[in-house]
Amino acid sequence: MKDFNIEQYLPNLSIDCVIFGYQDKELKILIAKSKFGKKSWNLPGGYIKKTESIEKAASRILNEKTSLKKIFLEQFKVFGDKDRIVKSSLIKILKQEFKKFDPKIFTTKVVEWMTGRFVCIGYYALVDIHKVQPQAGDFDEYIEWRSIKDIPAMMHDHSEITLEALKTLRQNFDEKLIGFNLLPDTFTMKELQELYEAVFERTFANNNFQKKMLDQDVLVRLEKKFTGAQNKAPYLYQFKKKLK
Amino acid sequence: MKDFNIEQYLPNLSIDCVIFGYQDKELKILIAKSKFGKKSWNLPGGYIKKTESIEKAASRILNEKTSLKKIFLEQFKVFGDKDRIVKSSLIKILKQEFKKFDPKIFTTKVVEWMTGRFVCIGYYALVDIHKVQPQAGDFDEYIEWRSIKDIPAMMHDHSEITLEALKTLRQNFDEKLIGFNLLPDTFTMKELQELYEAVFERTFANNNFQKKMLDQDVLVRLEKKFTGAQNKAPYLYQFKKKLK
DNA sequence: GCAAAAGTGTTAGTCTTACACCCATGA
DNA sequence: TCATGGGTGTAAGACTAACACTTTTGC
Numbered sequence: 001m002k003d004f005n006i007e008q009y010l011p012n013l014s015i016d017c018v019i020f021g022y023q024d025k026e027l028k029i030l031i032a033k034s035k036f037g038k039k040s041w042n043l044p045g046g047y048i049k050k051t052e053s054i055e056k057a058a059s060r061i062l063n064e065k066t067s068l069k070k071i072f073l074e075q076f077k078v079f080g081d082k083d084r085i086v087k088s089s090l091i092k093i094l095k096q097e098f099k100k101f102d103p104k105i106f107t108t109k110v111v112e113w114m115t116g117r118f119v120c121i122g123y124y125a126l127v128d129i130h131k132v133q134p135q136a137g138d139f140d141e142y143i144e145w146r147s148i149k150d151i152p153a154m155m156h157d158h159s160e161i162t163l164e165a166l167k168t169l170r171q172n173f174d175e176k177l178i179g180f181n182l183l184p185d186t187f188t189m190k191e192l193q194e195l196y197e198a199v200f201e202r203t204f205a206n207n208n209f210q211k212k213m214l215d216q217d218v219l220v221r222l223e224k225k226f227t228g229a230q231n232k233a234p235y236l237y238q239f240k241k242k243l244k
Numbered sequence: 245m246k247d248f249n250i251e252q253y254l255p256n257l258s259i260d261c262v263i264f265g266y267q268d269k270e271l272k273i274l275i276a277k278s279k280f281g282k283k284s285w286n287l288p289g290g291y292i293k294k295t296e297s298i299e300k301a302a303s304r305i306l307n308e309k310t311s312l313k314k315i316f317l318e319q320f321k322v323f324g325d326k327d328r329i330v331k332s333s334l335i336k337i338l339k340q341e342f343k344k345f346d347p348k349i350f351t352t353k354v355v356e357w358m359t360g361r362f363v364c365i366g367y368y369a370l371v372d373i374h375k376v377q378p379q380a381g382d383f384d385e386y387i388e389w390r391s392i393k394d395i396p397a398m399m400h401d402h403s404e405i406t407l408e409a410l411k412t413l414r415q416n417f418d419e420k421l422i423g424f425n426l427l428p429d430t431f432t433m434k435e436l437q438e439l440y441e442a443v444f445e446r447t448f449a450n451n452n453f454q455k456k457m458l459d460q461d462v463l464v465r466l467e468k469k470f471t472g473a474q475n476k477a478p479y480l481y482q483f484k485k486k487l488k
Numbered sequence: 489g490c491a492a493a494a495g496t497g498t499t500a501g502t503c504t505t506a507c508a509c510c511c512a513t514g515a
Numbered sequence: 516t517c518a519t520g521g522g523t524g525t526a527a528g529a530c531t532a533a534c535a536c537t538t539t540t541g542c
């Protein structure tokens with residue numbers, strides 16, 4: 001990191017992303033351990049360049065963290081409490097640590113810019129976790145996938161933002177058929193069902209689940225998947241829209 | 245209007261409101277004829293004070309236009325295209341007319357601030373149209389209710405914002421039971437049905453509609469309403485939550 | 489009594505949920 | 516042939532939509 005030119009960004013406006021992935025029958029999100037403040041976790045986020053749309057900005061931020069392009073990405077809520085950052089207990093510590101980190105980059109002006117009031121646009125993204133190479137940002141000690149059942153307390157209002165994202169995900173999951181973005185190209189019906197069970201934290205009856213999915217006419221049945229297990233080999237499926 | 249102090253507002257961020265009302269079996273929205281630009285209609289909107297939350301700002305703006313407090317108000321989408329205002333064909337005319345209007349208020353600095361890039365948070369509101377006294381703002385020639393079937397072309401991307409608001413209204417109408425905010429305290433089942441028909445632009449069967457509403461257990465049946473017509477007098481109903 | 493509109497009842501169809509059962513696979 | 520899990524069939528219940536019918540009101 002050579003410099004941080006605040007002039008290129010819109011002031012007082014930020015984007016935070018809740019990036020969902022799915023692995024080992026668990027719904028996970030990508031969170032970052034910050035270099036600043038002890039035990040301080042936060043959502044991947046960034047600022048909006050004066051030369052780009054907010055959609056473009058969200059897409060760029062996502063790409064920086066996941067190295068993926070063209071991923072499912074949707075805004076879900078704006079968080080605009082007056083003191084959502086300023087009143088955070090961390091803010092004094094953060095200001096000090098920014099300056100210590102690199103006084104040339106973090107001038108008083110830059111630090112005040114970064115720790116002032118921000119209205120935050122929340123985006124949620126769905127990715128195939130196996131295709132992602134998580135990239136820690138300049139302010140991240142490291143970045144990692146964590147099960148939604150095991151999310152640590154996060155900076156500012158990031159815990160609230162995560163809950164709202166999860167709520168939106170569940171609301172849209174069935175209707176918009178967005179779940180397929182979390183799976184590999186091909187998958188068995190059981191795997192699809194387990195995804196649904198992870199997202200809604202409940203079980204489904206396998207026969208009814210299969211019927212519901214097949215009735216929607218969005219799956220293509222491919223060849224069987226022989227796993228070596230001593231049972232009937234399951235079919236592989238593919239999401240139709242991916243064929244287009 | 246004595247002055248316009250841009251320092252008190254967050255830069256580059258605005259709020260636009262789609263205010264829904266219901267009258268004469270038609271769903272209406274409140275739109276303003278601008279003092280600037282010919283035939284230029286726009287949605288009521290405003291800026292966010294540095295000292296208030298975005299919810300508070302939206303609520304204040306609503307109060308300024310309707311004189312109502314405590315009305316149903318919800319954010320629905322952020323509009324953040326880079327050139328959503330700057331590329332508007334009106335912008336050159338607007339800059340000139342601002343300065344002509346009052347050069348003391350509209351200094352070059354203020355005009356540049358107002359006509360620069362804005363990310364806009366869209367809110368929609370539901371009001372009892374009979375309780376509203378529409379108030380034209382400083383930049384409005386006048387403000388009026390217009391049926392959603394008769395909305396003129398609007399400034400910038402305000403037509404798109406209106407369409408998105410209507411989409412959100414329809415999505416939330418059934419589930420969140422927000423329609424009652426558009427009606428007076430008491431109403432007949434027929435009136436409620438006509439509201440639904442106006443919102444969804446379709447008809448409903450009266451018996452099934454009644455059953456659906458009563459089954460939801462959110463209505464209190466009050467005394468009958470004798471209109472003088474030579475037919476059975478309809479019951480009046482009240483929304484239960486208003487009783488609390 | 490009559491027309492108009494409110495309100496109720498009843499049935500057919502669809503969708504959801506639960507239970508039972510058959511089928512392919514490899515040891 | 517047997518255990519295992521995948522896949523299918525069917526019937527009961529809930530919900531939806533369409534039809535027919537009864538009730539109240541003022542002339």
